[in-house]
Amino acid sequence: MGIAILVLMAVGVVLMLTRVLPTAFALVFLAIGIALLAGAPLDGTDDSILTGVLQTGSAALASTMLAVLLGSWLGTLMDETGIAGTLVRKIVEFGGERPSIVALGVFAVSILCGSITGSAPAAMLAGVVGIPAMIAVGVRPVAAGGTVLMGISAGSPLELPVWQFLSDALGAPVADVKAIMIKLFPMALVVGIAYVLVRTRRGARHAWAVKLERPKARVRRGDAPWYALITPLVPIVLALGLAVPIVPSLLAGVVYALVTTTKWGELNGRALRSLYKAFQVAAPPIALFVAIGMLLAAVKLPGAKNALTPIVSAISPSGGLWFVVVFVVLVPLCLFRGPLNVFGLGAGVAGVLVTGGIYPLPAVVGLMASYNQVFSVSDPTSTQTVWAAQYAGVRPERAMVSTLPYTWVVALGGMVLTAVSYL
Amino acid sequence: MTDVDLAVRLLRTTPTHENRPESQLREWAGKALAYGDELAGIEDDGEIRVVDREGGAGSRELLLAEHHRGTVTVYSDSLRRVEELARAKGWPVTREALRTAAVAHELAHHLLDVRELNRRLGHTALRFGPVRVRGHVAGAEEIAAHRFAHRRSGLAVSPLLITTALAGGN
Numbered sequence A: 001m002g003i004a005i006l007v008l009m010a011v012g013v014v015l016m017l018t019r020v021l022p023t024a025f026a027l028v029f030l031a032i033g034i035a036l037l038a039g040a041p042l043d044g045t046d047d048s049i050l051t052g053v054l055q056t057g058s059a060a061l062a063s064t065m066l067a068v069l070l071g072s073w074l075g076t077l078m079d080e081t082g083i084a085g086t087l088v089r090k091i092v093e094f095g096g097e098r099p100s101i102v103a104l105g106v107f108a109v110s111i112l113c114g115s116i117t118g119s120a121p122a123a124m125l126a127g128v129v130g131i132p133a134m135i136a137v138g139v140r141p142v143a144a145g146g147t148v149l150m151g152i153s154a155g156s157p158l159e160l161p162v163w164q165f166l167s168d169a170l171g172a173p174v175a176d177v178k179a180i181m182i183k184l185f186p187m188a189l190v191v192g193i194a195y196v197l198v199r200t201r202r203g204a205r206h207a208w209a210v211k212l213e214r215p216k217a218r219v220r221r222g223d224a225p226w227y228a229l230i231t232p233l234v235p236i237v238l239a240l241g242l243a244v245p246i247v248p249s250l251l252a253g254v255v256y257a258l259v260t261t262t263k264w265g266e267l268n269g270r271a272l273r274s275l276y277k278a279f280q281v282a283a284p285p286i287a288l289f290v291a292i293g294m295l296l297a298a299v300k301l302p303g304a305k306n307a308l309t310p311i312v313s314a315i316s317p318s319g320g321l322w323f324v325v326v327f328v329v330l331v332p333l334c335l336f337r338g339p340l341n342v343f344g345l346g347a348g349v350a351g352v353l354v355t356g357g358i359y360p361l362p363a364v365v366g367l368m369a370s371y372n373q374v375f376s377v378s379d380p381t382s383t384q385t386v387w388a389a390q391y392a393g394v395r396p397e398r399a400m401v402s403t404l405p406y407t408w409v410v411a412l413g414g415m416v417l418t419a420v421s422y423l
Numbered sequence B: 001m002t003d004v005d006l007a008v009r010l011l012r013t014t015p016t017h018e019n020r021p022e023s024q025l026r027e028w029a030g031k032a033l034a035y036g037d038e039l040a041g042i043e044d045d046g047e048i049r050v051v052d053r054e055g056g057a058g059s060r061e062l063l064l065a066e067h068h069r070g071t072v073t074v075y076s077d078s079l080r081r082v083e084e085l086a087r088a089k090g091w092p093v094t095r096e097a098l099r100t101a102a103v104a105h106e107l108a109h110h111l112l113d114v115r116e117l118n119r120r121l122g123h124t125a126l127r128f129g130p131v132r133v134r135g136h137v138a139g140a141e142e143i144a145a146h147r148f149a150h151r152r153s154g155l156a157v158s159p160l161l162i163t164t165a166l167a168g169g170n
């Protein structure tokens, strides 16, 4: 039966890869299929398909969905109030004579944006002004797109919604997730800086180039005052430094952004408008989290667990060295919506590793966080990579080739860290 | 449209200037054009490595030429595209003149001193009482390079106008 479930998962990956089904829908069908193969009853018990998988599973990641929504709200505000744009403009004004300085500055802004919200909204927040600004001072288009992506990924260990996701999905306390992420951050930071310096070291490129598609007019926004520019730091400082829970930390950021940029009379209007816009921004990840919750519920069913655990434990590498070697070699499987992408089937794989007791919980968190560092930058099918590459005027595959050597190193670092700390 | 008008438009579409007042952009455009004029009048050996290649014309972007570390790459397919545009517009522009202008544009990037240009533009990024931090003006180099190319190549039409027309702005 375990083999049948694995075959079904492989079919699911093919359906996602070939885009026959959107990832979220494919995961729901997978969840139901796995539950059927695991012999779960239709209804009546907590381990049934209707109650356990569809009803309870759909809301299992509710805290994550709220965190994502609040992150999107904060991101929307940073865009609407000109905070993100002002940050980039200041960087260009101060460093414009040296392309590598501008790129490092946009990289830093991308870290901040990536720590607030993930995926394409973060890329847009930093990249809408940042990417053309970098190209304008002589950074090559591939490197300009890659810089924003590396920055977002370097920010993701600090991204509160990701903490909430790994905590909800794997059942780990937020404090454990935080402990791992804090160690992962410096590695992602150093490798990201290396990427930016290497890719801009070869000197500025100046071109007589004309964009043929007229770019959509950027909305003209006023300047945000200097004290509003620290908005992205507010939730990080609260959650990281003062151990405030995730939702209130993000809410504090929202309030700070609002009161530092908006006149009293306009507060309500702007707050409500940006919140509603945030629902739209957060819709794709929330749909995915509903499906991932169901998938997790399915792989945790007693039947599935009993069928999968022996197989997975037989093929899972034991010992720190083999853990690192095997999972680092498997890095490509997290790309192209592969089975190790934790915002997809990878969540189910992680669920099996946890419920089967194959590795200690923190080790699974570290493993999945390491993969997250790779596909959040280099996966040419993920929305932020597609957006950043196309906005820079290059194909997403070129962004992958440019960044993968670096993100693979970050993953290696994360795996070594995980093996040394938890195995 | 004059070159100043076209240059203001070019600055307006350069990120970081979306919100700047018209008068500010106009002043910068004038100074950048003047710097291009001045640079074109200075004697230089004009020596630069030039490589001709295909592959500059994509569906989203038309890359006429690029400069990197003293080497200029000119894209022949893009020049052909511009020649077609010139014919359609009735501009008396030959491909040879276009190539000369493209090389001159990149030569300008090779010769021009961004710090000096920024000093002339006099943009203040930050002020602490008497202390002023000079700021960079994105896009100004491009204007100076276009004017330089116009002067050196003797092209019948301003490169600024060609650029604007290609972007579908005219």
Ligand SMILES: [Zn+2]
Binding pocket: A206, A207, A208, A209, B105, B109, B141, B142, B145
């Ligand atoms: Zn140029």
